[in-house]
Amino acid sequence: MNVISKSFDQYDIKILSALQKNAGISMSDLGEAVGLSHTPCWRRVKRLEEEGYIRGRVTLLDPYKLNLAVTVHAYITIKKHDESSLNAFESSVTVVEEIVECYSITGDKDYLLKVVTSSVDHYEKLLKNTLVHLPNVDSVNSVFALKQIKYSTELPLNNIRS
Numbered sequence: 001m002n003v004i005s006k007s008f009d010q011y012d013i014k015i016l017s018a019l020q021k022n023a024g025i026s027m028s029d030l031g032e033a034v035g036l037s038h039t040p041c042w043r044r045v046k047r048l049e050e051e052g053y054i055r056g057r058v059t060l061l062d063p064y065k066l067n068l069a070v071t072v073h074a075y076i077t078i079k080k081h082d083e084s085s086l087n088a089f090e091s092s093v094t095v096v097e098e099i100v101e102c103y104s105i106t107g108d109k110d111y112l113l114k115v116v117t118s119s120v121d122h123y124e125k126l127l128k129n130t131l132v133h134l135p136n137v138d139s140v141n142s143v144f145a146l147k148q149i150k151y152s153t154e155l156p157l158n159n160i161r162s
Contacts, residue, residue: 004160007047011036013157015044016053020154023057060153067118071145074131076111079138088135096134098126109141120144 014034018025025033031041048054063069078089086104093102093113101114113131117123123142131140 008053012044012048012053013160015041015048017154017157019045019054019057020157023059058153063116068116070117070119070123071148072115072117072123073143073145074113074115074127075105075109075141075143076113076131076134076137077108077139077141078110078136080136081110085136089137092134096126096130098123 011034015030018030018033027042027045028038030045031038034041036044045054063071076089078085089111090102090104093099093111098115098117099113100116101112103112104110105112115123115126117126123144127140127142131137
């Protein structure tokens with residue numbers, strides 16, 4: 001488990017918050033937004049990257065404009081729960097482009113996949129040709145999202161203590 005470093009403070013939280021909202025912000029604008037000059041702000045960003053608080057910077061795309069508006073949550077049940085079987089399944093999902101998230105979960109299912117695709121037909125083909133053939137899959141239970149109510153990539157930073 002990662003523990004917040006001793007050098008993590010409110011400036012770092014402000015930097016992380018600002019970068020979550022706009023990863024492309026210039027360093028001078030970021031420094032101004034958090035109350036630091038360019039160089040100290042740049043040093044903090046570099047340290048936050050080196051310590052792993054910032055894993056990367058991305059551009060968020062609009063799935064509707066790209067004809068990728070179908071989101072499916074697939075609950076996966078695994079046949080065997082030994083380490084090598086689980087590792088084989090977990091490795092296999094990383095290469096399926098339509099699987100954008102995968103979680104090991106508790107309850108009567110073993111994994112939850114978030115799948116993004118262009119249509120129900122495309123998902124059906126993916127299900128028949130790929131998902132049911134992933135290593136060690138016993139069953140797949142698919143749930144289609146009707147409407148996205150909330151979407152955020154921003155982590156809640158309000159209650160972080162240094």
